[in-house]
Amino acid sequence: MSDKESGIFSAIVEAPFGAVGIRCENQQVSELVYLPPRFQEKAAVDKVAEQAAKQIAAYLHDPDYRFDLPLRQAGTAFQGKVWQAIASIPRGQVLTYGQIAKHIRSAPRAVGQACGANWYPLVVPCHRVTAAGGLGGFAHTDDETGFHLGVKRWLLTHEGVAGYTQEALWK
Missing domain, CATH: 1.10.10.10 (Winged helix-like DNA-binding domain superfamily/Winged helix DNA-binding domain)
Structure with missing residues (x-):
C-alpha cells in the first residue's frame, strides 16, 4: 500500500477479510470503505477516527456490538x-x-x-x-x-x- 493510498484515510482497521478505511471530516465520520488485504492498519489521526476505529474493532470481535458514531449526513x-x-x-x-x-x-x-x-x-x-x-x-x-x-x-x-x-x- 502506498502512502498516497493510505493518506486518504483518517484510520485503517485490520479485519479478517482485509481492512476497513475510515474517513472523517469536521468531527464526523464521512465514509467507511472495505479495503483488500494489501492495506495495513493505520493509527487514527483524530478523536473521531479513533472512536470509529475502536467501534469497528469491537464489532469485528462481537457481532452484537452497537455503533454510536457521529455520521455526516449523506445520500438522497x-x-x-x-x-x-x-x-x-x-x-x-x-x-x-x-x-x-x-x-x-x-x-x-x-x-x-x-x-x-x-x-x-x-x-x-x-x-x-x-x-x-x-x-x-x-x-x-x-x-x-x-x-x-x-x-x-x-x-x-x-x-x-x-x-x-x-x-x-x-x-
Whole structure:
C-alpha cells in the first residue's frame, strides 16, 4: 500500500477479510470503505477516527456490538429511507431487496442501488440485504468470486445469519 493510498484515510482497521478505511471530516465520520488485504492498519489521526476505529474493532470481535458514531449526513432522501429500513434489520437476519422495497413502497432494483451507495457499511448493515434467490450483489458488485462478496459472506457468517452456512455462502 502506498502512502498516497493510505493518506486518504483518517484510520485503517485490520479485519479478517482485509481492512476497513475510515474517513472523517469536521468531527464526523464521512465514509467507511472495505479495503483488500494489501492495506495495513493505520493509527487514527483524530478523536473521531479513533472512536470509529475502536467501534469497528469491537464489532469485528462481537457481532452484537452497537455503533454510536457521529455520521455526516449523506445520500438522497430515498437512500436515507432505504438505509433506515436496513438499519432496522436485526443481527442474524436478512431481508431481500424485494422485502425492503415492499416495506418502503419502491422497487427492488432501486433498493439495490441505494444499498450500493451506502457510505457507512457496518453501521448501516447493507450486507443483511440479499437477493430472493441467493446472496445478491454487494457494494455495486455482483462478481461471485470478488472481494466485496467475500466481505459480505464473512459478515453474514460472523453474524450467524440463520440459514447461511459457510458452504452455502460460497456457492
